[in-house]
Amino acid sequence: MKSFKVLRFIIIIIPIIFAPQILLSREEYSFDLSEIEEAVEKKPYSLSGYMEFRLNFLYLDEDAAFYTLKFFDSATTNRLDEYKFGLLLDADYQKQNIGLFLRTNIDAVKSDLESDMSAKIFEGYLSLTPSFFFAAGLGKKTLNWGTGYAWNPVGFVQRPKDPGDPGLPREGIVVAAADIIKSYGGQLQTVSLTPVFIPVYEGVNEDFGEINHINFAGRAYFLFYDTDIDFMFLTQGSKPFRFGADFSRNITSNFEIHGEFAFINNFEKKIIDSDGNLFEKKYDARSYLLGVRYLTSFNTTIISEYYRNGTGFTTEEMEDFFDLIDKQKNLSLTPATDSLLKEASSLADKSYGTRNPMKDYLYLRISQREPFDILYFTPSITGIYNLNDRSYSLSPEFLYSGVTNLELRLKGSFLKGGPGTEYGEKLNDYRVEIRARYYFDAVKLMNL
Amino acid sequence: MKRLFITLMLVFGVASPSFAIDGTEMLKTIDANLNPESFEMYRKLINVEPNGSKKEFLMYSVKKGKDKIASVFLSPASEKGRSTLRVGENMWLYIPNVGKPIRITSLQSITGGIFNNADIMRLDYHQEYHCETVEKEAGGYLLHLKAKTSAVAYDKIKMWAGGQKLLPTKIECYAASGILLKTLYFSDIKSFDDTLTRPSVIETDSPLYKGYKSIMLFARVKAMALSDEVFTLTFMSKLESLR
Numbered sequence: 049m050k051s052f053k054v055l056r057f058i059i060i061i062i063p064i065i066f067a068p069q070i071l072l073s074r075e076e077y078s079f080d081l082s083e084i085e086e087a088v089e090k091k092p093y094s095l096s097g098y099m100e101f102r103l104n105f106l107y108l109d110e111d112a113a114f115y116t117l118k119f120f121d122s123a124t125t126n127r128l129d130e131y132k133f134g135l136l137l138d139a140d141y142q143k144q145n146i147g148l149f150l151r152t153n154i155d156a157v158k159s160d161l162e163s164d165m166s167a168k169i170f171e172g173y174l175s176l177t178p179s180f181f182f183a184a185g186l187g188k189k190t191l192n193w194g195t196g197y198a199w200n201p202v203g204f205v206q207r208p209k210d211p212g213d214p215g216l217p218r219e220g221i222v223v224a225a226a227d228i229i230k231s232y233g234g235q236l237q238t239v240s241l242t243p244v245f246i247p248v249y250e251g252v253n254e255d256f257g258e259i260n261h262i263n264f265a266g267r268a269y270f271l272f273y274d275t276d277i278d279f280m281f282l283t284q285g286s287k288p289f290r291f292g293a294d295f296s297r298n299i300t301s302n303f304e305i306h307g308e309f310a311f312i313n314n315f316e317k318k319i320i321d322s323d324g325n326l327f328e329k330k331y332d333a334r335s336y337l338l339g340v341r342y343l344t345s346f347n348t349t350i351i352s353e354y355y356r357n358g359t360g361f362t363t364e365e366m367e368d369f370f371d372l373i374d375k376q377k378n379l380s381l382t383p384a385t386d387s388l389l390k391e392a393s394s395l396a397d398k399s400y401g402t403r404n405p406m407k408d409y410l411y412l413r414i415s416q417r418e419p420f421d422i423l424y425f426t427p428s429i430t431g432i433y434n435l436n437d438r439s440y441s442l443s444p445e446f447l448y449s450g451v452t453n454l455e456l457r458l459k460g461s462f463l464k465g466g467p468g469t470e471y472g473e474k475l476n477d478y479r480v481e482i483r484a485r486y487y488f489d490a491v492k493l494m495n496l
Numbered sequence: 497m498k499r500l501f502i503t504l505m506l507v508f509g510v511a512s513p514s515f516a517i518d519g520t521e522m523l524k525t526i527d528a529n530l531n532p533e534s535f536e537m538y539r540k541l542i543n544v545e546p547n548g549s550k551k552e553f554l555m556y557s558v559k560k561g562k563d564k565i566a567s568v569f570l571s572p573a574s575e576k577g578r579s580t581l582r583v584g585e586n587m588w589l590y591i592p593n594v595g596k597p598i599r600i601t602s603l604q605s606i607t608g609g610i611f612n613n614a615d616i617m618r619l620d621y622h623q624e625y626h627c628e629t630v631e632k633e634a635g636g637y638l639l640h641l642k643a644k645t646s647a648v649a650y651d652k653i654k655m656w657a658g659g660q661k662l663l664p665t666k667i668e669c670y671a672a673s674g675i676l677l678k679t680l681y682f683s684d685i686k687s688f689d690d691t692l693t694r695p696s697v698i699e700t701d702s703p704l705y706k707g708y709k710s711i712m713l714f715a716r717v718k719a720m721a722l723s724d725e726v727f728t729l730t731f732m733s734k735l736e737s738l739r
Contacts, residue, residue, distance in 0.1 A: 084538055084540050084554065084713060084715040084716075085715060085716070087540075087554055087570070087571065088538045088554070088556070088570065088715070088716065088739075090739050094576075096573050096576055096577075098573075098574075138577075138592070142737060145737075147737075177734060177737065180723040180725035180726055180731065181723075181725055183730070183734065190595050191595075192594065192595040192596035193596075194596075195598075197598075214594070215591065215593055215594050216593070217593045217595075218595075227730045229725045229728050229730045229731065230725070231723075231724035231725050231727070231728060237583060238728045238729070240728060240729070240730045242730075269729065269730070271583070271586070271728075271729075274584065274585065274586050276599070276729070296599050297599075298585065298586060298587070298599055298601060298647075300646060300647055301585070301601050301602045301603055301614075301646070301647045301648070301649060302601045302602075302603050303601075304599045304601065306599070341599070341601075343601050343603055343604055345671075349604070417604075417605070417608075418608065421705055421706070421708070423543065423545055423551075423608055423609060423705075423708065424551070424608050449574070449608075450545075450549075450551070452551055452552070452572045452574070453572050453573050453574045454574075455574065487572070487573040487574035487576075488573050489571065489572075489573040489576060492571070492573075
């Protein structure tokens with residue numbers, strides 16, 4: 049019955065997706081310079097974004113620790129189908145050197161387990177650009193520090209990326225920030241300074257760290273000898289004091305290298321042992337990342353990164369956590385076991401279950417642009433390898449963007465690892481995702 | 497020694513029929529005829545597939561001096577707000593969803609199709625190429641250009657130029673291996689203002705993409721005074737405010 053529903057959905061969606069292309073393929077190409085003259089008319093406002101449909105088929109691992117945490121107090125299943133709808137809407141208004149920007153994100157999900165909808169303001173800020181040398185912003189904003197593709201150890205003022213999909217928009221934080229820019233001739237071409245104030249109070253940036261602090265962070269950027277160099281810090285407050293640096297440079301026209309280093313003073317790590325006892329470890333954490341991006345003569349792009357997560361768990365710490373869940377799973381559910389699993393579940397949300405919670409990772413992405421002369425078609429494969437427990441994920445992906453404003457993606461993820469390993473204990477063994485995303489410019493569509 | 501010098505002069509003097517033409521100056525003239533020192537422009541890029549289907553991109557670009565160019569996509573909606581920056585051999589792409597400029601390379605293509613990043617963010621030809629020789633041909637000249645460094649997208653270029661005002665008519669781009677990568681055809685010469693008259697259409701095809709074609713249309717090319725700070729990573733998200 050479930051399969052029939054999926055098949056019916058696919059039969060309905062495919063003609064909708066490909067109809068524009070069929071129509072387009074009959075169109076003759078011509079060009080008229082007057083078309084451009086009309087198209088370049090500027091309006092002070094814009095309203096654009098995308099909507100997307102996603103079908104996720106998750107094939108669950110009933111022996112996995114995260115399966116136990118998700119289903120210990122509810123009915124179990126070995127397959128989970130999710131139907132998701134997303135809408136990202138950007139609204140922008142500019143009047144001379146003052147601007148207003150609002151980005152809202154709506155997500156709706158329907159599955160056998162849940163039926164939910166959430167709407168969030170990802171960004172909403174007022175900007176002021178009185179000159180080319182100075183800009184200031186106030187409000188909720190997504191800042192992106194770091195040169196890493198999959199991870200950013202120096203991302204002190206942002207939410208972490210999803211290494212499996214690093215290009216996804218992320219929710220910002222409420223800040224008051226400024227940019228001071230200066231260009232020079234010679235080997236030092238650009239200097240820019242970015243001071244940032246981050247208030248953390250009840251109802252404002254609560255998830256950033258300890259409340260009742262105004263945090264101060266800063267970044268200095270230099271384009272020096274054709275190399276991007278950043279130095280950044282976050283003062284002690286809601287989080288411990290930290291500082292870092294990053295760089296990025298093109299060695300040749302098809303080869304780029306980048307790296308990051310972060311130091312966190314007195315980092316506090318919460319650990320749970322296999323009997324459910326909680327501990328706290330305090331130490332100075334050092335994280336770093338080194339990466340390359342290489343384009344071959346066959347248009348194959350290779351991105352590779354090594355990430356050392358100084359705040360991550362060791363193999364033993366992670367095994368203890370999985371042992372705890374395993375032990376509780378084998379006991380009949382009593383208030384005591386229930387409480388321990390709830391404690392473990394809460395810790396999973398904060399640390400053990402976050403993306404790449406351990407120490408050492410390798411990332412490799414290989415993508416081939418337009419193979420066999422198929423324009424706008426990009427197949428790729430992404431692998432994340434946990435060097436500590438030798439578990440890994442492998443995600444092949446096919447992306448097609450040949451129809452204007454429409455992007456189609458088919459993606460699979462296969463997780464492999466033994467008992468007590470990060471990927472071996474994930475909720476699912478493998479998953480398949482079909483995504484259709486349509487971009488729109490509402491001002492043009494509705495002739496506003 | 498004197499005899500050797502005279503012999504060398506005779507050998508090279510006879511072997512090179514283009515001895516009297518200064519290729520470097522000619523290339524600088526061509527660059528100056530194609531665009532002012534500091535300017536803004538609108539461009540439409542059209543990728544045409546063998547079945548006639550097409551994909552279009554509209555960009556606003558600003559260029560300053562010999563080595564600075566920045567562009568922002570105005571349409572289609574899927575590309576809107578994406579901006580590119582080139583300072584010398586450094587190139588970056590800013591994607592609004594990602595929110596941070598990332599380094600890209602000249603051989604990649606942000607639009608797909610035959611135009612690569614070096615074509616879309618082209619610097620002056622004399623900035624990237626030496627003119628090795630010039631041949632006089634009927635109705636114009638053939639310039640043989642060689643990349644100054646290995647970081648340049650094409651190792652060699654053959655440029656045909658001519659007309660009352662010296663402008664390119666056709667360019668062939670070659671890889672270091674000698675393979676022809678693409679051919680650019682310049683047409684539809686148009687006056688953009690009192691001082692600038694240049695081709696408003698560049699079409700390209702490539703033996704590597706048989707049956708495919710890419711076209712670049714130019715509009716509203718006009719001189720504009722620009723601050724150096726416009727050509728920085730921090731300004732990439734604000735490029736559209738220049739319009």
